Amino acid sequence: xxxxxxxxxxxxxxxxxxxxxxxxxxxxxxxxxxxxxxxxxxxxxxxxxxxxxxxxxxxxxxxxxxxxxxxxxxxxxxxxxxxxxxxxxxxxxxxxxxxxxxxxxxxxxxxxxxxxxxxxxxxxxxxxxxxxxxxxxxxxxxxxxxxxxxxxxxxxxxxxxxxxxxxxxxxxxxxxxxxxxxxxxxxxxxxxxxxxxxxxxxxxxxxxxxxxxxxxxxxxxxxxxxxxxxxxxxxxxxxxxxxxxxxxxxxxxxxxxxxxxxx
Numbered sequence: 651x652x653x654x655x656x657x658x659x660x661x662x663x664x665x666x667x668x669x670x671x672x673x674x675x676x677x678x679x680x681x682x683x684x685x686x687x688x689x690x691x692x693x694x695x696x697x698x699x700x701x702x703x704x705x706x707x708x709x710x711x712x713x714x715x716x717x718x719x720x721x722x723x724x725x726x727x728x729x730x731x732x733x734x735x736x737x738x739x740x741x742x743x744x745x746x747x748x749x750x751x752x753x754x755x756x757x758x759x760x761x762x763x764x765x766x767x768x769x770x771x772x773x774x775x776x777x778x779x780x781x782x783x784x785x786x787x788x789x790x791x792x793x794x795x796x797x798x799x800x801x802x803x804x805x806x807x808x809x810x811x812x813x814x815x816x817x818x819x820x821x822x823x824x825x826x827x828x829x830x831x832x833x834x835x836x837x838x839x840x841x842x843x844x845x846x847x848x849x850x851x852x853x854x855x856x857x858x859x860x861x862x863x864x865x866x867x868x869x870x871x872x873x874x875x876x877x878x879x880x881x882x883x884x885x886x887x888x889x890x891x892x893x894x895x896x897x898x899x900x901x902x903x904x905x906x907x908x909x910x911x912x913x
Contacts, residue, residue: 652689655903674851683857706738706795738764769809792827851877
């Protein structure tokens with residue numbers, strides 16, 4: 651499964667994120683939250699649920715290699731359709747259109763590709779892989795790349811909101827990873843984008859570096875925050891902050907002030 655100490659903190663039923671919800675993961679350049687993506691992918695697959703992973707920052711090999719270190723082989727899930735990987739990296743803009751596709755029928759070949767098109771087309775490509783009665787998990791990793799690749803603020807926000815509505819209609823869950831570096835506060839468009847995505851969330855997982863700088867036994871801080879759309883009757887979460895340490899084949903989460911040496 652995923653990280654046991656994180657499962658204990660989140661206390662989701664069956665360790666799966668609530669359905670009909672939007673979970674937003676925020677990070678910074680100094681505190682990459684990609685390790686959380688692997689947690690949710692693993693738990694969803696082990697729970698016999700479907701995952702549609704939109705790789706906007708990484709190719710499939712990235713997820714495959716890290717998941718294998720964590721004890722999960724993604725290839726069987728990809729081959730039987732339980733994991734759908736849509737490549738949004740190699741052909742997303744005009745500068746990458748000449749990038750060669752992986753050979754067909756190889757393990758690294760994506761299920762589908764987002765080419766240099768509009769977000770309405772992207773939505774239709776994603777929609778065809780969303781099936782009802784499976785409580786699927788749709789992950790956008792990371793959605794900040796859409797703005798970086800020239801898509802407009804309004805159309806990108808509309809795109810995310812449409813995906814949220816789509817997942818609610820099939821009793822599924824949407825997870826969006828977004829960068830929230832302080833340096834971006836001077837960028838009015840980026841700041842508005844971050845606020846819009848967060849505004850549509852039920853749960854926020856905020857990954858930040860330590861305020862005191864680097865530490866040997868602590869790599870960063872995770873805060874579990876109630877989102878603006880949170881409904882207490884349907885989603886029960888306990889807001890809290892904790893520290894984490896990334897190991898070779900696991901991530902440990904622990905209360906602030908507790909040394910890893912005593913765990």
